Amino acid sequence: SQQGEEDPQALSIQEGENATMNCSYKTSINNLQWYRQNSGRGLVHLILIRSNEREKHSGRLRVTLDTSKKSSSLLITASRAADTASYFCATGGNAGNMLTFGGGTRLMVKP
Amino acid sequence: DTAVSQTPKYLVTQMGNDKSIKCEQNLGHDTMYWYKQDSKKFLKIMFSYNNKELIINETVPNRFSPKSPDKAHLNLHINSLELGDSAVYFCASSQSPTSGQETQYFGPGTRLLVL
Helix, strand or coil: CCEEEEEEEECEEEEECCEEEEEECCCCCCEEEEEEEEECCEEEEEEEEEEECCEEECCCEEEEEEECCCCEEEEEEECHHHHHHEEEEECCCCCHHCCCCCCEEEEEEEE | CCCCCEECCCCECCCCCEEEEEEEEEECEEEEEEECCCCCCCCEEEEEECCCCCEEEECCCCCCEEEEEECEEEEEEEECCCHHHCCCEEEEEEECCCCCCCCCECCCCCEEEEE
């Protein structure tokens, strides 16, 4: 089974709105990462948050991590049509830097 | 310049055939990975190599054999292809696991269809 479970599986919003995606995981982690995948493309790293951090920002992205609840959220503010993609959380820290991915959230931003 | 490249991009083949997918990275990374993404978009690690040595081998049929001729290349050979092998295979690379730089850089994927 997947380490990470993402919620919602699909999200449709209007341009300019904020998009929030959640990720839950099961075991202890060293870090949690978010990746974006455009249709038919490879994954692109967005942001990494370590287990001793609670919040991190990068441009319009804000990631939170609650290790007590084993959950993370990714907030994209002021969304744009170009943000349309699938977003995956991945937990890391096991031997060999193995990443365990969630099932992804498919985000559609309508212009 | 492409950081992580894979060939071929598309691969359509008959059941029972043997095929290889190649991956190269020019980032100077020590660690490379193979992932499989199924039709439901679930992404699962298959193998990880650090400096040409296997460090992760998840539960993958032994029909799949990775080969790393040098740390910039990690190829995936698949014997006796089955219908269930149809998926998108992604190569990725990163700094070594002990470097503290855990970000992985992904290739564009190889779409394998077994008929």
